[in-house]
Amino acid sequence: MFQLALIARAQTVFELGSAIGYSTLWWAQAVGPAGRVVYTDSSRKNADEARRYFERAGVARQVDIRVGDALEMLSEEKPDSYDIIFNDIDKEDYRRVLPLAATRIRKGGLLIADNALWQGDVADPNAEDAATCGVREFNQLLYASPDFFTTIIPIRDGVAVALRK
Numbered sequence: 483m484f485q486l487a488l489i490a491r492a493q494t495v496f497e498l499g500s501a502i503g504y505s506t507l508w509w510a511q512a513v514g515p516a517g518r519v520v521y522t523d524s525s526r527k528n529a530d531e532a533r534r535y536f537e538r539a540g541v542a543r544q545v546d547i548r549v550g551d552a553l554e555m556l557s558e559e560k561p562d563s564y565d566i567i568f569n570d571i572d573k574e575d576y577r578r579v580l581p582l583a584a585t586r587i588r589k590g591g592l593l594i595a596d597n598a599l600w601q602g603d604v605a606d607p608n609a610e611d612a613a614t615c616g617v618r619e620f621n622q623l624l625y626a627s628p629d630f631f632t633t634i635i636p637i638r639d640g641v642a643v644a645l646r647k
């Protein structure tokens with residue numbers, strides 16, 4: 483992710499589902515002191531813990547911590563305002579990210595989603611739980627979208643990388 487952010491010369495990142503800020507730290511280091519990363523999580527406890535890590539790592543200034551529903555917060559953002567949008571919320575809600583993200587990533591920017599392989603369950607026709615269906619449908623919508631060129635990179639649990647055309 484750090485490398486992708488550097489390749490995209492990202493200065494603005496919106497992260498959906500940041501937990502204790504591990505991935506946020508990588509975005510923050512990639513965008514550098516002049517960049518901006520929006521951290522979102524529904525848990526205040528997670529956000530408080532993350533804030534301490536950002537301060538210790540010296541990146542607190544470039545991270546905007548927001549607590550609440552990441553989808554709702556993304557819906558309030560202006561069109562074309564992000565170089566990268568990173569999706570890592572509850573898997574059953576993945577499909578809801580696509581229409582919101584599509585207009586808020588600038589052309590040439592990236593929509594990146596973690597857990598795109600979901601332990602391989604997305605390819606198992608017998609796996610029909612809500613999380614698997616959410617990730618599977620997100621992947622299908624992303625590949626079918628004329629707005630994106632998508633590749634799933636099989637690192638760890640799979641990372642979907644979609645270039646906004």
Ligand SMILES: C[S@@+](CC[C@H](N)C(=O)[O-])C[C@H]1O[C@@H](n2cnc3c(N)ncnc32)[C@H](O)[C@@H]1O
Pocket residue numbers: 498499500501502503504505506522523524525528550551552553570571572575
């Ligand atoms: C897999 S963890 C995120 C891990 C983090 N991105 C990382 O790689 O270090 C998912 C987080 O998303 C949060 N979450 C799930 N659905 C959410 C939503 N709709 N809005 C905000 N936060 C959400 C959960 O509280 C949890 O902390």
